Amino acid sequence: xxxxQLRDVRKSYGQVEVIKGVDLDVDHGExxxxxxxxxxxxxxxxxxxxxxxxxxxxxxxxxxxxxNNLPPVKRGIAMVFQSYALYPHMSxxxxxxxxxxxxxxxxxKVEEKVQNAAGILQLTERLQHKPGELSGGQxxxxxIGRAIVREPSVFLFDEPLSNLDAAxxxxxxxxxxKLHNDLDATMIYVTHDQxxxxxxxxxxxxxxxxxxxxxxxPLELYHKPQNLFVAGFIGNPKMxxxxxxxxxxxxxxxxxxxxxxxxxxxxxxxxxxxxxxxLKLGIRPEHLTLGAADASIDVVPNxxxxxxxxxxxxxxxxxxxxxxxxxxQGSAPAKVxxxxxxxxxxxxxxxxxxxxxxxxxxVSIAALDPAEMHI
Amino acid sequence: MLHKYRWYEYVxxxxxxxxxxxxxxxxxxxxxxxxxxxxxxxxSIPYRFITDEMSFDAYxxxxxxxxxxxxxxxxxxxxxxxxxxxxxICIIPAAxxxxxxxxxxxxxxxxxxxxxxxxxxxxxxxxxxxxxxxxGLLNTYFAMIAPGTAFVxxxxxxxxxxxxxxxxxxxxxxxxxxxxGKIYTLVRVIIPxxxxxxVVVTITAxxxxxxxxxxxxxxxxxxxELNPLPVGLFQFFGRQxxxxxxxxxxxxxxxxxxLFVYVFLQRYIVAGLTAGAVKE
Numbered sequence: 001x002x003x004x005q006l007r008d009v010r011k012s013y014g015q016v017e018v019i020k021g022v023d024l025d026v027d028h029g030e031x032x033x034x035x036x037x038x039x040x041x042x043x044x045x046x047x048x049x050x051x052x053x054x055x056x057x058x059x060x061x062x063x064x065x066x067x068n069n070l071p072p073v074k075r076g077i078a079m080v081f082q083s084y085a086l087y088p089h090m091s092x093x094x095x096x097x098x099x100x101x102x103x104x105x106x107x108x109k110v111e112e113k114v115q116n117a118a119g120i121l122q123l124t125e126r127l128q129h130k131p132g133e134l135s136g137g138q139x140x141x142x143x144i145g146r147a148i149v150r151e152p153s154v155f156l157f158d159e160p161l162s163n164l165d166a167a168x169x170x171x172x173x174x175x176x177x178k179l180h181n182d183l184d185a186t187m188i189y190v191t192h193d194q195x196x197x198x199x200x201x202x203x204x205x206x207x208x209x210x211x212x213x214x215x216x217x218p219l220e221l222y223h224k225p226q227n228l229f230v231a232g233f234i235g236n237p238k239m240x241x242x243x244x245x246x247x248x249x250x251x252x253x254x255x256x257x258x259x260x261x262x263x264x265x266x267x268x269x270x271x272x273x274x275x276x277x278x279l280k281l282g283i284r285p286e287h288l289t290l291g292a293a294d295a296s297i298d299v300v301p302n303x304x305x306x307x308x309x310x311x312x313x314x315x316x317x318x319x320x321x322x323x324x325x326x327x328x329q330g331s332a333p334a335k336v337x338x339x340x341x342x343x344x345x346x347x348x349x350x351x352x353x354x355x356x357x358x359x360x361x362x363v364s365i366a367a368l369d370p371a372e373m374h375i
Numbered sequence: 376m377l378h379k380y381r382w383y384e385y386v387x388x389x390x391x392x393x394x395x396x397x398x399x400x401x402x403x404x405x406x407x408x409x410x411x412x413x414x415x416x417x418x419s420i421p422y423r424f425i426t427d428e429m430s431f432d433a434y435x436x437x438x439x440x441x442x443x444x445x446x447x448x449x450x451x452x453x454x455x456x457x458x459x460x461x462x463x464i465c466i467i468p469a470a471x472x473x474x475x476x477x478x479x480x481x482x483x484x485x486x487x488x489x490x491x492x493x494x495x496x497x498x499x500x501x502x503x504x505x506x507x508x509x510x511g512l513l514n515t516y517f518a519m520i521a522p523g524t525a526f527v528x529x530x531x532x533x534x535x536x537x538x539x540x541x542x543x544x545x546x547x548x549x550x551x552x553x554x555x556g557k558i559y560t561l562v563r564v565i566i567p568x569x570x571x572x573x574v575v576v577t578i579t580a581x582x583x584x585x586x587x588x589x590x591x592x593x594x595x596x597x598x599x600e601l602n603p604l605p606v607g608l609f610q611f612f613g614r615q616x617x618x619x620x621x622x623x624x625x626x627x628x629x630x631x632x633x634l635f636v637y638v639f640l641q642r643y644i645v646a647g648l649t650a651g652a653v654k655e
Contacts, residue, residue, distance in 0.1 A: 051552070052548055052551070072552040073553065073554030077552070079548075079549070081545045081549055082545075085543065085548065085549035087563075088568060089568060089570075090567075098550070098555075102553055146549075150553070
């Protein structure tokens with residue numbers, strides 16, 4: 001089994017607290033991705049689960065056993081490192097066999113397990129080679145093989161694909177997802193690449209400065225970010241934010257006034273009195289249109305990128321804190337320096353209060369997420 | 376880097392190299408030439424590079440004149456080898472600890488080791504003599520080996536530590552996650568990976584041990600059979616005359632072990648000294 005619980009897990013280096021109380025429940029067989037910007041503590045948290053970093057406070061439980069003070073090998077975990085951490089002087093076979101040699105398993109058992117792992121990872125041909133003779137993707141597979149032979153409850157991956165080039169990364173992503181299905185194992189995966197997070201995860205844990213900002217399925221994070229941080233972090237290009245003023249709240253949503261004076265009703269759950277409150281409107285670049293919409297913003301592009309399938313514009317807009325980006329379908333008639341009326345629909349927008357917390361949107365994840373649909 | 380030298384730059388570079396090489400190699404050449412000359416033509420004036428009756432006779436007669444010569448050479452080699460082995464046994468775990476573990480006074484200790492290095496062994500000869508005398512260790516191999524070992528350890532630790540800190544930490548973490556203990560990791564992972572560094576330390580220790588044994592042997596040992604080569608060479612100093620040609624022949628033969636060690640291991644030295652200098 002591979003269940004993992006974190007209860008108020010904390011980590012301090014001297015006076016500096018880097019993990020500030022993390023609670024998380026992971027079920028058997030889940031693929032969990034920790035994602036966040038550099039320095040958010042995602043790798044530290046993973047290393048704490050692995051047993052490479054001491055836990056300052058709280059409890060980590062793996063399969064109903066508190067493992068806080070156990071060495072890594074007693075925790076039932078296996079870890080794959082970013083730099084692969086292969087032993088350069090040993091053959092691929094010995095690298096994969098290393099954990100078994102430590103256990104002093106008899107040779108025939110070792111042979112069987114290594115061959116099995118090599119088969120899964122298509123390394124059978126490479127067993128007698130040294131890691132130095134392998135390509136990046138193969139080295140990464142050897143590192144995974146070393147994890148597989150231990151048959152752990154939980155696999156831990158620390159940015160395993162970040163050393164690979166883009167094409168290989170896409171390939172390995174598919175292989176890892178397949179491996180996850182084949183092994184029926186719990187996997188915790190750390191990355192700063194949100195594409196990896198969105199494509200592989202059952203659930204994503206977004207970390208921000210040592211706390212969990214939100215936990216949810218990829219589409220939940222995309223459609224219902226709970227705060228500004230998650231809204232800005234998930235999605236590429238990132239969500240645009242515009243300073244707006246609250247007008248009124250009702251069953252059909254919250255009406256706000258844009259900097260241009262236009263009014264827009266954002267489809268969120270009814271709130272209390274919002275009139276006069278200074279709110280933040282969020283709209284993803286891909287939800288902006290050139291056609292008719294609930295409201296429009298005049299956008300003067302500074303840069304226009306024609307990608308064929310999309311046209312991406314970057315502009316400065318009143319009320320927006322950073323560059324306002326829009327992704328328009330096809331070859332849109334956008335020119336540098338020429339104002340375009342860009343439309344936004346209230347149903348696509350997100351609304352955040354003064355503290356950066358989102359008003360819950362009136363969308364049902366079940367209607368959007370194929371995983372939740374009962375077809 | 377693309378750089379073409381002009382012809383006069385080549386001339387300058389090569390004449391510079393020639394001057395240095397002359398300084399370094401001239402004594403060896405002279406030693407070799409002297410070893411070939413008969414004693415009678417050693418002091419001919421004016422100096423002549425080639426003299427009559429040059430032969431390799433000295434290389435044969437020296438074994439008869441100083442019958443224990445082979446013993447001295449063996450002693451030299453033996454003492455240097457034991458010093459190196461004992462030194463490595465201390466250096467490897469110590470350097471590993473200094474490079475990886477956090478413990479109180481780590482840097483102070485490292486500083487102390489460097490400080491020890493600044494003393495020449497000669498400064499401590501008298502106290503060491505008293506010590507050896509009290510414990511009855513004079514005139515043993517131990518008396519020549521122990522101080523020698525003590526003096527190769529600090530340099531060794533510094534050399535190897537700087538090599539070990541460059542080995543990625545993940546390697547040990549991976550081993551630790553896989554259940555390997557510290558000793559297992561050291562033996563199965565760190566030592567093989569650090570082999571080039573260890574070879575460098577081995578050579579340095581061996582050469583140091585080979586060179587420094589003279590002073591310890593001279594002070595702590597008066598048993599002829601235990602003497603290493605540098606002390607043994609004194610046998611060529613007769614009452615009236617010095618048998619220069621045989622002395623030089625014996626010296627050259629005495630250098631051979633170091634030369635062999637160096638030739639066999641030098642490819643590791645280059646690899647070891649430059650490893651990690653450039654990102655691979």
